[in-house]
Amino acid sequence: MHRPLLWIWAFVLLSCGEIPKKENRNDDQTAEDSPVSDTRYPQALEKVFQVHGGLDTWKQQRYLSYEIPKDSGVERHHINLYSREDLVETDTYKMGYDGKDVWIWDPGQQYKGDPVFYHNLMFYFYAMPFVLADPGIQYFEIEPLAFNGKEYPGIGIRYYDGVGTSPKDEYFLHYDPQSYEMAWLGYTVTYRTGVPSEDVHWIRYDDWISVSGLRLPGSMTWYSAEDGLPVSERNTVKFQEIVLSETPADPSVFAMPEGGEKREPAKAGE
Secondary structure, eight states: OOOOOOOOOOSOOOSTTOOOOOOOOOTTOOGGGSOOOOTTSOHHHHHHHHHTTOHHHHHHOOEEEEEEEETTEEEEEEEETTTOOEEEEOSSOEEEEOSSOEEEEOTTOOOOSOHHHHTTHHHHHHTTTGGGGSTTEEEEEOOOEEETTEEEOEEEEEEOTTSSSOTTOEEEEEEOTTTOOEEEEEEOOOTTTOSOOOOOEEEEEEEEEEETTEEEEEEEEEEEEETTEEEEEEEEEEOEEEEEESSOOOGGGGSOOTTOEEEOOOOTTO
């Protein structure tokens, strides 16, 4: 996944170690209230941004958090949106990015995956479509996605060389042709190989929730695919306790705890 350049700091940091609380804002803000003026985006993508609250509103936010309920317990995610520092915490382990290094604290050795790959993975899926306005992105035309007798127009996204840990990844955003609401995301994964892939994974976005004037997904469903197209539901991830704030969390929130370990990207074949 990808980490963009820092935007200009606009608000004062919280006191040491604090995490922002929910803010009461007008959740009835319309697309017309947040015009998108950056002409580098395809017109259809600008309309998608507007339907979901607008880029102007998104760029006012400095902090995002949410919970993912799992059979093993609740997974809590915290992200400073400008610096992209992040923290994933459970009752048994933590992992994060402190602005320089990826780390994991796992005294019981419960986590079996790759923290470098996972620490910000769900954030990039969850913050769609807005992360598709990050620097270093190229847009290209793609065919509509046909599913259950309906066609969803789409926009292709790829990254310039050298952007992020897996610049060969590609994304395919598909939206409702009438409402311009985001409906599907297709994506390829090249993290361990660095080689472009034709194996497309699919996520259906549902249960949109209004938070601080923005529309964020309440659930995402991964689909099994055949011939590169979604076929049947595989698993659904739900999101709860969603918080957006115009105030970032203090950087100390994302610092590696005592006993933690820094992690480097996994090598091909590992």
